[in-house]
Amino acid sequence: MSGADLGKHLEGIPALFDRHEIAPYCTDWHGDRTTGALAVVRPGTTGEVARTMRACRELGLAMVPSGGRTGLVDGHLPDAPDRTVVIALERMNRIRALDADNFVAHVDAGCVLQTVKDAAAEQGLHFPLALGAQGSCQIGGNVATNAGGLNVLRHGMMRDLVLGLEVVLPDGTIWDGMSSLRKDNRGPALHHLFCGAEGAFGIVTGASLKLSPLPDRSVTALFALATLEDCVTFFRMARRNCSDLLSAFEFLPSDAFEVARIAMPDLPRAVDESHGAYALIEIASSGYVDPAALMEQLAEDAMAEGLVVDGALAASVAQSRELWLMREALNEGQARMGPHLRTDVSVPLSEVARFVNETTAALAAALPAARALAYGHLGDGNIHFNVHADPPHRAACLPAAKTIIMERVAAFGGSISAEHGIGRQKREALRTGASPEHHRTLLALKHALDPDGLMNPGCLL
Amino acid sequence: MSGADLGKHLEGIPALFDRHEIAPYCTDWHGDRTTGALAVVRPGTTGEVARTMRACRELGLAMVPSGGRTGLVDGHLPDAPDRTVVIALERMNRIRALDADNFVAHVDAGCVLQTVKDAAAEQGLHFPLALGAQGSCQIGGNVATNAGGLNVLRHGMMRDLVLGLEVVLPDGTIWDGMSSLRKDNRGPALHHLFCGAEGAFGIVTGASLKLSPLPDRSVTALFALATLEDCVTFFRMARRNCSDLLSAFEFLPSDAFEVARIAMPDLPRAVDESHGAYALIEIASSGYVDPAALMEQLAEDAMAEGLVVDGALAASVAQSRELWLMREALNEGQARMGPHLRTDVSVPLSEVARFVNETTAALAAALPAARALAYGHLGDGNIHFNVHADPPHRAACLPAAKTIIMERVAAFGGSISAEHGIGRQKREALRTGASPEHHRTLLALKHALDPDGLMNPGCLL
Numbered sequence: 001m002s003g004a005d006l007g008k009h010l011e012g013i014p015a016l017f018d019r020h021e022i023a024p025y026c027t028d029w030h031g032d033r034t035t036g037a038l039a040v041v042r043p044g045t046t047g048e049v050a051r052t053m054r055a056c057r058e059l060g061l062a063m064v065p066s067g068g069r070t071g072l073v074d075g076h077l078p079d080a081p082d083r084t085v086v087i088a089l090e091r092m093n094r095i096r097a098l099d100a101d102n103f104v105a106h107v108d109a110g111c112v113l114q115t116v117k118d119a120a121a122e123q124g125l126h127f128p129l130a131l132g133a134q135g136s137c138q139i140g141g142n143v144a145t146n147a148g149g150l151n152v153l154r155h156g157m158m159r160d161l162v163l164g165l166e167v168v169l170p171d172g173t174i175w176d177g178m179s180s181l182r183k184d185n186r187g188p189a190l191h192h193l194f195c196g197a198e199g200a201f202g203i204v205t206g207a208s209l210k211l212s213p214l215p216d217r218s219v220t221a222l223f224a225l226a227t228l229e230d231c232v233t234f235f236r237m238a239r240r241n242c243s244d245l246l247s248a249f250e251f252l253p254s255d256a257f258e259v260a261r262i263a264m265p266d267l268p269r270a271v272d273e274s275h276g277a278y279a280l281i282e283i284a285s286s287g288y289v290d291p292a293a294l295m296e297q298l299a300e301d302a303m304a305e306g307l308v309v310d311g312a313l314a315a316s317v318a319q320s321r322e323l324w325l326m327r328e329a330l331n332e333g334q335a336r337m338g339p340h341l342r343t344d345v346s347v348p349l350s351e352v353a354r355f356v357n358e359t360t361a362a363l364a365a366a367l368p369a370a371r372a373l374a375y376g377h378l379g380d381g382n383i384h385f386n387v388h389a390d391p392p393h394r395a396a397c398l399p400a401a402k403t404i405i406m407e408r409v410a411a412f413g414g415s416i417s418a419e420h421g422i423g424r425q426k427r428e429a430l431r432t433g434a435s436p437e438h439h440r441t442l443l444a445l446k447h448a449l450d451p452d453g454l455m456n457p458g459c460l461l
Numbered sequence: 462m463s464g465a466d467l468g469k470h471l472e473g474i475p476a477l478f479d480r481h482e483i484a485p486y487c488t489d490w491h492g493d494r495t496t497g498a499l500a501v502v503r504p505g506t507t508g509e510v511a512r513t514m515r516a517c518r519e520l521g522l523a524m525v526p527s528g529g530r531t532g533l534v535d536g537h538l539p540d541a542p543d544r545t546v547v548i549a550l551e552r553m554n555r556i557r558a559l560d561a562d563n564f565v566a567h568v569d570a571g572c573v574l575q576t577v578k579d580a581a582a583e584q585g586l587h588f589p590l591a592l593g594a595q596g597s598c599q600i601g602g603n604v605a606t607n608a609g610g611l612n613v614l615r616h617g618m619m620r621d622l623v624l625g626l627e628v629v630l631p632d633g634t635i636w637d638g639m640s641s642l643r644k645d646n647r648g649p650a651l652h653h654l655f656c657g658a659e660g661a662f663g664i665v666t667g668a669s670l671k672l673s674p675l676p677d678r679s680v681t682a683l684f685a686l687a688t689l690e691d692c693v694t695f696f697r698m699a700r701r702n703c704s705d706l707l708s709a710f711e712f713l714p715s716d717a718f719e720v721a722r723i724a725m726p727d728l729p730r731a732v733d734e735s736h737g738a739y740a741l742i743e744i745a746s747s748g749y750v751d752p753a754a755l756m757e758q759l760a761e762d763a764m765a766e767g768l769v770v771d772g773a774l775a776a777s778v779a780q781s782r783e784l785w786l787m788r789e790a791l792n793e794g795q796a797r798m799g800p801h802l803r804t805d806v807s808v809p810l811s812e813v814a815r816f817v818n819e820t821t822a823a824l825a826a827a828l829p830a831a832r833a834l835a836y837g838h839l840g841d842g843n844i845h846f847n848v849h850a851d852p853p854h855r856a857a858c859l860p861a862a863k864t865i866i867m868e869r870v871a872a873f874g875g876s877i878s879a880e881h882g883i884g885r886q887k888r889e890a891l892r893t894g895a896s897p898e899h900h901r902t903l904l905a906l907k908h909a910l911d912p913d914g915l916m917n918p919g920c921l922l
Contacts, residue, residue: 101811102842103700124701146646154705157644159653160621175898180809183618183841184876185607185657186891187883187921190902192620192653196646213701239564240585240674241748244615244705287702288755297749348641350562380644381563415645422648430647437636441651441910448909449902460648 006039006085009055013048014091016040025066025086028074032339036081037064044091046166046174046205052087053203054172061085062457065199067141068112070133072342073423075145075198079458087203089140095119096206102180103211104163109140109204116209125211128155128247132331140204146196148419150282153379154247155212157419159195166206167194170450178208193445198421199456201449215284218247219291220320221299224275224310228353231277234307235349235378238281241301242294248282251352251378256330259373263332268322270312279378280327282320330375334386341387341398345409346418349381356383359408363401369393370401382418422460430460467500467546470516474509475552477501486527486547489535493800497542498525505552507627507635507666513548514664515633522546523918526660528602529573531594533803534884536606536659540919548664550601556580557667563641564672565624570601570665577670586672589616589708593792601665607657609880611743614840615708616673618880620656627667628655631911639669654906659882660917662910676745679708680752681781682760685736685771689814692738695768696810696839699742702762703755709743712813712839717791720834724793729783731773740839741788743781791836795847802848802859806870807879810842817844820869824862830854831862843879883921891921 007015016022017039027034038061043049056063064078066088078084089110096106100123107116113127113134120127129142131149141147143165147158155161164179177191194201225231231251238246257273271278283291283298295313302308314320334340347355356374363370369389376383385405389397409416410433422430431439446453446461468476477483478500488495499522504510517524525539527549539545550571557567561584568577574588574595581588590603592610602608604626608619616622625640638652655662686692692712699707718734732739744752744759756774763769775781795801808816817835824831830850837844846866850858870877871894883891892900907914907922 099809099811101697102809104809146650148644148646152644156621157646159650160617169898169902173898175902176896177899180874181807181842181876181879182810183609183613183807183838183843183879185609185618185878185880185882186876186887186895187903188654188658188662188906189607189620189656190899193649193906195650197649201649213704215704236562243674243676243746243748243750245750285704287704288758289704289706289750294749346642346644348560348563348565349643350560377644381642382644413641415642415647417646418642418644419646421646426647434647435637437630437634438638438651441630441636442648444909445649445654445906448905 006055006059009059010041010052013052014042025069025088026078028077029070029072033077035077035079037078037084037086038082040086040088042088042091046168049087049203049205050168050172050174053168056085057172057454062454063087064456065089065140065144065203067110067138068133068136070137071141071145071423072420073425075421075423075456075459077424089138089205092205098123099180100125104180105209105211106178106206107139107209108206109138111139113137113139113142120211121214124214126214127161127209127211129158129161132328139207143195143204143207144198145421148382150248150250150377152377153249154244159192161210162191162195162207163210164208165191165194165204167202167204169202170455178206180208196421198423198460200446200460201455213286216286217291218282218284218320219295219314220280220282220323221295221311221313222270222323223279223281223299223302223308224271225277225279225308227276228356230307231279231378232349232353234279234302237302237307238298239379241298242283245283245285245289245291245294246281247284248280249379250280250327250376252278252280252375253373254278255373256375257326259333259337260326260329261333262336264325264329267326267329270323271310275309280323334373334388337388338391339394341401343385343402343405344418344420345383345385345405345414345416346381347383347409347412347414351412352378352381352383355408355412355414359385359405362404362408363387366404367397367400370397380418424459427460467516467520470520471502471513474513475503477503486530486549487539489538490531490533494538496538496540498539498545498547499543501547501549503549503552507629510548510629510664510666511633511635514629517546518633518915523915524548525917526550526601526605526664528571528599529594529597531598532602532606532884533881534886536882536884536920538885550599550666553666559584560641561586565641566670566672567639567667568600568670569667570599572600574598574600574603581672582675585675587675588622588670588672590619590622593789600668604656604665604668605659606882609843611709611838613838614710615705620653622671623652623656623668624671625669626652626655626665628663628665630663631916639667641669657882659884659921661907661921662916674747677747678752679743679745679781680756680775681741681743681784682756682772682774683731683784684740684742684760684763684769685732686738686740686769688737689817691768692740692839693810693814695740695763698763698768699759700840702759703744706744706746706750706752706755707742708745709741710840711741711788711837713739713741713836714834715739716834717836718787720794720798721787721790722794723797725786725790728787728790731784732771736770741784795834795849798849799852800855802862804846804863804866805879805881806844806846806866806875806877807842808844808870808873808875812873813839813842813844816869816873816875817846820846820866823865823869824848827865828858828861831858841879885920888921
């Protein structure tokens with residue numbers, strides 16, 4: 001099989017065949033590893049995606065869909081370069097319709113998340129998915145990985161924000177499941193099958209997205225607490241007292257400030273940074289409810305109960321942004337510290353503190369050179385439990401740390417992937433960790449939809 | 462095959478073989494039609510459900526799961542009495558754990574919805590699914606039909622309230638997908654496959670349910686408006702100004718009061734009942750937000766804009782209950798008017814008024830004897846468009862009315878089933894209405910999971 005043979009089948013559809021042009025599509029997010037592909041096809045319409053897929057099928061070639069390539073589990077990295085075609089959705093970047101009357105946006109899969117958020121905001125509407133990568137990740141990838149992020153607490157994961165999808169099925173036919181209906185109970189909701197399936201069941205080409213009213217007021221605060229246990233108690237208090245208006249509740253250790261300052265040395269000191277735990281909270285509302293009044297009352301009550309020991313309420317949009325910048329700088333700071341272990345695990349909310357404390361202690365006992373940094377989305381029980389080590393110890397330390405963390409996740413009934421998905425990195429762990437019934441059912445679905453196994457082989461299953 | 466043969470295979474599991482005892486399990490909700498079954502098996506544990514299913518499989522018998530039997534599309538009615546076993550989950554009615562720390566309830570599929578709601582409320586928590594049938598419908602049926610109801614606007618359908626499931630698969634193995642995790646992105650979320658599948662893919666035996674803080678304050682109001690168009694405008698205004706605290710937004714025609722009084726003659730007159738449209742609204746909150754203040758401000762602004770022309774705010778829990786009683790009496794009043802056409806359709810929110818007005822006019826033109834009554838969950842675009850006719854005209858009028866309504870639903874891009882599911886009544890309509898790709902994919906899933914077609918045959922697919 002050569003690129004030229006494929007080219008003949010794809011007449012009129014732009015494609016890259018040059019190894020150097022292909023490389024960026026086959027490189028992981030950290031830039032550590034590049035595989036390759038026979039070609040990168042760049043269809044501009046759903047019909048062209050279908051034509052590409054039928055051609056690949058005819059030629060017995062594997063297909064890997066490609067979006068913003070910001071996934072952290074290598075879902076977009078072909079395993080067999082000489083038998084794989086990358087299908088990049090980036091040219092399909094049209095907002096098909098922004099239907100403000102129905103609080104719905106119909107978009108191409110290749111739309112960048114931020115573009116959709118901006119277009120909604122222009123109409124006074126809100127697409128609430130919020131991720132670090134939102135400036136480059138694409139909607140199709142958000143669907144395929146069932147993306148999470150900062151606002152899951154209030155608005156759910158990507159699947160909760162999808163009303164319908166358009167998918168090219170493995171046989172090259174187009175399933176049009178786009179919808180403006182809020183409620184449609186005609187049997188099993190097929191679009192859920194494709195959320196989190198990482199391209200294994202077909203390629204998402206369009207999505208109908210649920211919009212909310214744009215919050216016209218939003219207030220952020222950073223609170224210091226004595227312990228992570230207090231932080232969990234504080235979350236429950238906030239959840240109850242703020243009804244459904246709590247849009248983010250992140251927890252951080254005191255180390256986080258120092259790490260963030262590696263990337264952002266001028267980061268102001270909003271609170272005393274020597275306490276046991278920190279909570280970064282956002283309350284947002286539109287219309288009649290004043291989120292600042294809620295936040296103030298929450299702070300007052302939490303202080304009166306002795307939970308919160310220090311705090312900073314952002315008094316302006318600029319101050320809010322500063323508090324969130326710290327959270328982003330934390331990622332960048334870690335990157336600058338060099339290669340490290342990143343995890344994305346979850347445990348039941350009630351176990352978060354015990355999980356973090358016991359795992360940190362276990363790491364300290366077994367691996368004195370390891371430096372743990374655990375933070376995340378507290379309300380979702382989602383912890384990014386990362387581990388750093390200086391170069392001489394790194395190669396030995398990080399895999400050992402991973403084993404210790406994953407053993408604890410299993411013991412606490414947690415998940416090895418809270419939001420990043422399975423991809424290629426966690427495929428083996430899914431296989432060994434899932435029950436036989438679970439795995440057998442997944443394989444039965446895969447076989448039913450993609451009997452020849454041409455869709456993103458090596459990813460997920 | 463005789464009941465005695467089956468009995469041997471089910472040693473120790475209670476079962477009914479008497480035709481009269483079986484009849485209630487095989488009768489539709491309105492009591493119009495009874496089929497039958499070889500037996501009604503009443504397992505008390507998940508293991509017994511699995512044993513029952515393996516026995517049926519061995520004997521080549523079809524299986525129909527049975528919950529509270531309040532479904533409106535005959536999903537629980539066996540087609541072939543001499544080859545079908547009903548598996549009733551009613552003895553599996555244990556709340557396995559109410560985990561307040563994690564805002565989760567783990568329950569048996571046979572728990573009555575109201576029991577779960579009450580148990581949650583005792584711990585200050587809220588299971589928000591709210592249906593007319595909540596005193597007798599069961600959680601397993603809620604999952605299998607992806608139940609909707611009054612609070613979908615804020616809390617979603619049943620699938621949105623499920624964190625995990627336990628399901629006995631068609632081959633008799635148990636898939637344990639119960640979960641206390643808020644966030645778990647390990648590949649496709651299998652539990653979504655069983656929500657709305659009406660028993661076609663397996664039998665749900667347990668569910669992990671998301672709980673919210675119990676609203677400690679809730680306020681209801683009934684508003685009169687000139688037209689249904691105004692009602693839609695008013696909804697958008699309320700949705701935007703009340704953030705995510707609007708928990709119900711029902712619309713009603715002025716006729717509704719008269720019909721409700723057939724069942725409840727003493728129903729007080731809360732507002733002038735001669736206007737073009739009515740909105741019944743609930744705002745609920747826990748903690749700091751005062752829903753009454755929001756409702757008052759909403760009423761004031763809507764009156765100032767000339768949208769709302771009359772209104773009654775419930776000043777007490779008793780008054781709130783009275784307003785909601787009217788909504789319930791509307792169902793009962795229709796039942797007393799005799800057999801009638803009930804539909805459960807949806808259209809995009811922006812089309813609700815035009816759909817109702819045009820369909821009403823089309824009915825009036827074609828069928829002078831028909832009396833339309835359209836009401837429903839406005840925020841979801843879900844309309845119960847029902848039609849009554851006096852006995853002499855009934856037999857001719859109702860089927861003709863159904864054709865007219867369903868033609869309009871298709872023309873407006875709507876759904877023939879917004880919340881009731883497909884069951885046996887809408888199976889043919891699903892088959893003819895769905896695209897070939899949609900139907901083929903559903904059949905592929907069915908074949909993958911239930912190759913022998915023993916699970917609830919004749920329902921859904």
